[in-house]
Amino acid sequence: MAGAAGGSRTATLGDVASRAGVSLATASKAINGRDQVAPRTRARVIAAAEELGFTPNALAQSLTAGRTGTVGLLTSDLEGRFVIPILMGAEDAFGAGQVNVFLCDARGDAIREQHHIRALLNRRVDGIIVVGRQTDPRPSLGHELPVPVVYAYSPSDDPTDHSLTPDNRSGGRMAVEHLIACGRSRIAHISGDPSYAAAQDRDHGFQAAMRDAGLEQVGHTMFSAWSEVWGRDAASLLLRSHPDIDGIVCGSDQIARGVLDTLRDLGRSVPGDVAVIGYDNWEVLATNARPELTSIDNNLEELGRLAARRLFDAIAGRTLAPGTEHLPVKLTIRGSTIPHQ
Amino acid sequence: MAGAAGGSRTATLGDVASRAGVSLATASKAINGRDQVAPRTRARVIAAAEELGFTPNALAQSLTAGRTGTVGLLTSDLEGRFVIPILMGAEDAFGAGQVNVFLCDARGDAIREQHHIRALLNRRVDGIIVVGRQTDPRPSLGHELPVPVVYAYSPSDDPTDHSLTPDNRSGGRMAVEHLIACGRSRIAHISGDPSYAAAQDRDHGFQAAMRDAGLEQVGHTMFSAWSEVWGRDAASLLLRSHPDIDGIVCGSDQIARGVLDTLRDLGRSVPGDVAVIGYDNWEVLATNARPELTSIDNNLEELGRLAARRLFDAIAGRTLAPGTEHLPVKLTIRGSTIPHQ
């Protein structure tokens, strides 16, 4: 049942050939659309293939071709919300063509990662995409690998590798500029875990934008965790010391959700009294907030697609430009910064 | 750079053999730990392999072995929160061994799915796990496939296939029984989209448990969407018509979050006045709620692991038992049903 073993061995090209009464070579040409095959012959071969339910053995094909049409997607943390959209983007870009993706989750363990790389190379993948869970640089796989490697989200710590990561700095700047455009000037920043490069980079963008606008930040950037709980606590601290605040930039949508809760508890209207902007544009959180949450979107799916395309290019022989590319993020405006008409 | 093409073609077993001054056959045996190889010879071969950075070509190995040590993971919707833990579980169970996973996302499109199956079979995967995004039955892949298939989360609509899905009925029952154990008796049910089998099954479990306890449900089960917004609206309707309620079973954690918000707005204490229980145990939502949310956990990762093990067994030749297996869910207790001491 359920295909367990089953009856007859799966048909080979040889079977097709003899059933069609031609040679192996001719059968191959006929099926692969090579010219130099008489139309009638080709038809006969194709018919035979259908009848036998012939499935070309990609292993054998790859063996001669030298390429397998497979790539490895090496992630350190499947759980992470960030890996998934990237993975989708990549799967998407590849899936359109003839490429299949080996998914490997190293669980953040270097040994396991090494093991997976080994396996991928044994299987002769044509290339590898390494997807990290933070934007902090990660150790390079080195340049000894026989296939091209692209780093996504976490850049490689080796500047000669090719890495793609979101532009968190400009995200921080964008958040501030949007609040200013909304007429705010007394702006604070509540961020997440300060050990994350993302937290620091966004803050740098925040600072730069404030400076450029000639504004002074209300209080200091508050760092702690990426959670709602922290968002609630931080907002309550902040409002106690700076009740006149009119805009809050948050390091994540979770933090923003917490901030919104506290503002509501304190009777401040959003965006009337205070405008709030989140980060990540995590749909399910953003669209269910009261009011719905304006947020900065990292465009991760696009990042994944681009990583895939870059890898393609490299596989095709083009040389990967060394360095880390910072991809543009985008603003998604909802009710927490601009009131519904 | 970055491994693009690079210098010397990757070493073959032949290269190793001649460098070690032995025949191909001997080299093979030495490397694969076959006995009947002189210890010194083996050492020499292994050294040669190291020096050349030899990587056995899994394609060639598979070609003779008849098995590839790969499986396909066919999902209809990577985006979905439910697919990921299952995928992790499977990757986990496989990853421990020598198996690699091809990830294919059909985007809910039957054509694309067909296309992916084709590709997987061409690559001679040893088996396939089909992961759906709802617990509603999905079309079977049929029994014509030359490899075993296991269905996870979405069961197959063909009862002779082997499917694993969470036991939503007992989840619904468990939620009620927990509220009763917490001393509640005026219990309502706010659920999600009624077109989902999950919504119906959980409700059946709910009804049965109420009946068994001799309790009458407060109002009727309210169906609409799996969102926070709906949870807020539903709770507000419910409390207007039934202010004396003391327990609410929710169809999802998102709904429960909405319910909690409304209760807070209305000044009802949780769990003092009303106990609330969610479903899915979505950590990031549950642990950031006020109070933290008790929830039913579908154990998806375990489901994924089990699916992988089942597939293993089938690949090894054991016959898959026909039918849909309903896997146990578990209760995760937090502050929304039992007050902190």
Add this chain to the structure above:
DNA sequence: CTGTTAGCGCTTTCAG
């Protein structure tokens, strides 16, 4: 146009 002949890289009898 079609068929014969080498391989791709590796494993596995089966003789030495």
Add this chain to the structure above:
DNA sequence: CTGAAAGCGCTAACAG
């Protein structure tokens, strides 16, 4: 113990 030889399934020159 070691090696020669025959494939695994397919493709790519070459000749016919």
